Structures are given as C-alpha cells and as structure tokens.
C-alpha cells in the first residue's frame with residue numbers, strides 16, 4: 212500500500228441527503244467510513260433545492276396572508292417586500308441547518324471527510340486529490356443537476372436554474388418559467404406573491420405527474436393569483452440579454468413570444484454520472500442514471516448507488532430511504548429491497564398537492580379494478596374556520612375497501628399525505644381509516660370522513676336496516 216492509499220471499509224461519494232445518511236449511520240456503528248464531497252456539504256436539498264425553495268415559499272405565503280387578512284376581519288394590506296431581506300431570510304435558513312451537515316459535525320461523528328472530486332480509476336479504487344481509496348464497498352450518492360435542454364439560443368442567453376435562482380437580490384420584474392413541474396410551479400407562485408409578474412410555459416400538462424382533478428385545484432389558485440400558465444406550449448427558442456429575455460413557444464401550429472426580465476429553466480434533472488470514471492469501475496449507467504436493481508447494487512458488486520443518481524424518484528426522502536436501506540447489506544449482510552410504489556410526493560404550492568401510490572388513471576392503466584372516493588375540504592370544520600375550503604382528498608380503492616393510492620390537494624396537504632402514506636404502505640382498508648378516533652377539528656379528518664362515506668351506502672341496504680330493526684325489538 213502506498214502512502215497515498217487508504218482502505219476504509221466504506222467510501223461514500225456525495226454529501227447530500229443520501230450520502231450523509233449512509234456516512235452518519237456507518238460511523239455510528241464504528242465502521243471506518245470516508246465521505247467525499249466536491250461542493251457544499253448538504254448537497255442540493257440544503258443549498259439549492261428543498262430548503263431555499265421552502266424558505267422562499269414561506270416568505271411568499273406571509274405576503275399573501277397579509278393581502279388576504281380581510282376575510283378574518285383584519286385589515287388587509289399590500290405588503291412592502293424587501294426582496295434582498297427575503298433573500299437574507301432564505302440564506303439564514305440554510306445557515307441554520309448547515310451545521311447539521313457540516314464537515315465538523317461529520318468529523319465529530321468519526322467520518323473522514325475529503326473535499327474534492329471523486330473518480331473511479333478501477334473496479335475497487337477511487338481517486339481524489341491525488342489520493343487513492345480502496346474501500347470494501349462504495350456508495351455513489353452524487354445526485355443530479357438541472358437539465359439544460361438543447362433549446363435554440365438558450366446557451367447564448369442568460370438564464371436561471373435552481374442553482375442560481377436563490378442568489379437573486381432583486382425581485383424579477385417578469386419571471387418566465389420554462390417547465391410546469393414541481394420546481395416551476397412552486398417557484399412561479401412564490402415569485403408572483405413576492406411581486407413578480409410570472410409566466411409559465413409548459414410543453415405538456417402543468418403538474419402533469421399528478422391526478423388532473425387534484426392538480427386543477429392548484430392551477431386554479433395560481434391563475435387566480437395572476438400566474439399566467441400556458442399549457443401545451445413547448446419552448447423552442449430563447450434570445451435576449453440580461454433583463455430582456457424573449458422566449459418563443461409553439462402550441463400546435465401556433466407560435467408566440469413572451470418577453471420578460473428573467474428566465475428560469477426547470478425542465479427536469481440530469482444525473483451526475485459524468486467524470487466519475489464509471490466505465491473504469493464497471494458500473495453501468497444510462498441517461499436516466501446509474502443502473503441498479505431493487506437492492507440498489509450496481510453492475511459492480513462492490514458499488515451501490517442511491518438517491519437522485521440512481522434513476523428512480525428524485526426526492527430527499529427517497530435519498531434518505533435509500534441511504535437507510537443500503538446499510539442492511541453494507542453492515543449486516545442482509546438483503547435490501549427498495550419499494551418505490553409507496554413513496555409519497557408533495558408539491559409545496561399553496562394549496563399543496565400530495566400523492567402516494569397510483570393515481571386513478573395510473574391504476575386503470577395497470578388494468579386494476581378500482582373505484583374512487585373523494586371528500587371535499589369544504590365539508591371539514593377546521594377548513595371552514597381557517598377559510599381554506601378549496602380542495603379534496605381522493606382515494607383509489609381496490610377490492611373490499613383496500614386503499615391502493617391516495618392524493619390530496621388543499622391546505623396542509625403535505626401533512627395529510629403522511630396519514631395517507633401510512634394507509635397505503637401498511638396495505639390498510641377503509642375500515643382501518645374509519646376505525647380510529649381522529650382529533651377534532653383537524654384537516655386530516657377529511658381522509659377519515661372519506662372512509663366513512665365509503666360505508667354509508669350500507670346504511671341504506673334493506674338487509675342491514677332489517678337487522679337493526681330486529682335488534683331494536685329485543686329491548
């Protein structure tokens with residue numbers, strides 16, 4: 212062994228949600244682990260993703276609450292927004308969380324942290340800063356970056372992505388958002404509420420991965436707040452200079468232009484597989500990411516891949532889930548089997564939009580014999596009290612009331628999605644959801660109420676009524 216070769220038990224590449232989970236847990240069991248990160252500790256979620264976006268959304272919601280205070284009898288007012296101060300708030304939230312993910316904390320846990328670009332040089336060796344690391348097992352957790360599509364003129368024009376958006380100190384006059392997925396819609400509403408004019412150009416269906424009936428609740432609110440949403444509008448050209456950007460979109464044979472001050476590109480993600488030496492390592496990959504089985508193992512048996520780079524659903528909770536799962540084979544030689552069917556997702560627009568399990572159309576496409584049961588927010592007392600009556604919970608139900616999937620659009624949908632996820636993940640039936648006492652008044656009662664409604668036809672069945680009448684006669 213040369214002086215520059217180390218042999219930890221586990222080498223983790225990437226200190227985002229996935230990599231940090233593995234490194235912290237392995238170190239807690241006293242296993243020698245080396246963690247390599249080339250950029251900021253905490254990865255996308257902390258620095259360029261979930262955390263700054265949710266902090267911005269919280270500021271934007273506060274502004275909107277001021278505008279709408281009149282419905283509570285409180286004088287409403289147009290907020291005076293200091294965008295630079297809002298940006299300070301966003302950076303402050305990142306700063307408050309950053310110590311949890313810092314080099315110091317991880318070194319304190321017993322992890323060796325190396326700042327640098329990791330690259331496989333052969334099937335069992337990674338090189339970083341001229342140092343060689345031969346670990347028993349490797350975990351690739353290198354995440355993803357914004358996909359920059361080959362749109363005519365885009366490369367020559369200034370544009371924003373999630374990596375630069377949260378550095379803006381002035382509110383855009385007119386933000387043009389290319390892509391109506393979760394990033395596009397969350398950021399469109401937040402910037403609109405903070406004072407920008409906003410246009411979203413979506414080539415297909417906005418929030419198209421969600422149930423259309425639920426997505427419609429969110430889209431209606433965004434439109435009411437003044438976000439211009441152009442569906443079926445594929446962007447084909449971008450031109451202009453800083454502060455004056457023209458975006459050309461096509462809808463069928465129609466072509467139209469939108470001119471704004473800024474342009475955010477939010478058309479999906481690209482896995483970080485380049486420059487990792489994956490060919491030298493014998494790790495198979497394609498455009499969607501590193502190829503893994505359900506056990507998250509790659510084509511090289513020493514190497515696992517987790518999180519965004521592993522080609523599956525791209526969420527922080529998935530990266531964390533993967534991180535926990537691979538500990539089974541890494542530390543205990545136990546099998547791991549990722550189950551993505553029960554992974555929820557929530558889009559943090561206002562109202563929020565959550566889903567777990569198949570939507571109605573996904574279930575029908577799979578040939579499943581399903582029915583749906585919905586319940587509106589307007590029938591919930593807490594929703595009335597808080598004047599948050601728009602929205603619904605929608606269940607996809609199989610035989611004998613089995614809950615296969617569930618979605619919710621409305622206030623605090625993310626929190627309600629926790630309950631829905633438990634129901635789907637544990638294979639519950641409506642009888643389970645109906646048969647517990649839910650605190651009153653809570654929004655989650657909407658889910659329970661939907662379950663109760665599933666059984667209400669039974670109260671009208673002659674046989675059931677006959678039994679009730681007979682029992683009454685017994686005194």
Ligand SMILES: Cc1cc2nc3c(=O)[nH]c(=O)nc-3n(C[C@H](O)[C@H](O)[C@H](O)COP(=O)(O)OP(=O)(O)OC[C@H]3O[C@@H](n4cnc5c(N)ncnc54)[C@H](O)[C@@H]3O)c2cc1C
Pocket residue numbers: 224225226227228229230247248249250251252253254255256257259260261262264327328329330352353354355373394483486487517518519520525526527528529530559
């Ligand atoms: C704007 C936005 C909002 C989001 N909001 C949410 C949300 O609300 N909820 C949610 O669940 N998900 C959200 N996501 C998705 C979430 O951020 C990702 O799914 C999550 O960060 C993936 O974690 P990861 O560990 O796989 O990768 P990452 O967090 O991206 O970490 C990968 C790390 O690897 C490092 N790296 C890459 N290559 C190398 C190399 N060769 N050598 C060394 N280091 C390397 C990178 O620098 C990075 O730090 C959002 C994403 C974006 C962009």
Ligand SMILES: NC(=O)c1ccc[n+]([C@@H]2O[C@H](COP(=O)([O-])OP(=O)(O)OC[C@H]3O[C@@H](n4cnc5c(N)ncnc54)[C@H](O)[C@@H]3O)[C@@H](O)[C@H]2O)c1
Pocket residue numbers: 360362389390391392393394395397412413414415416417418419444445446447477478479480524525526556557558559
């Ligand atoms: N709340 C959350 O959990 C959250 C929030 C943000 C991001 N994320 C994660 O990040 C991922 C990426 O989000 P995203 O919104 O960038 O991607 P996305 O793939 O979900 O949506 C991108 C949209 O851009 C559209 N598009 C592509 N090319 C276009 C073009 N030329 N013109 C117009 N529209 C075009 C697509 O039709 C699609 O609807 C998400 O899938 C999710 O995994 C999660």
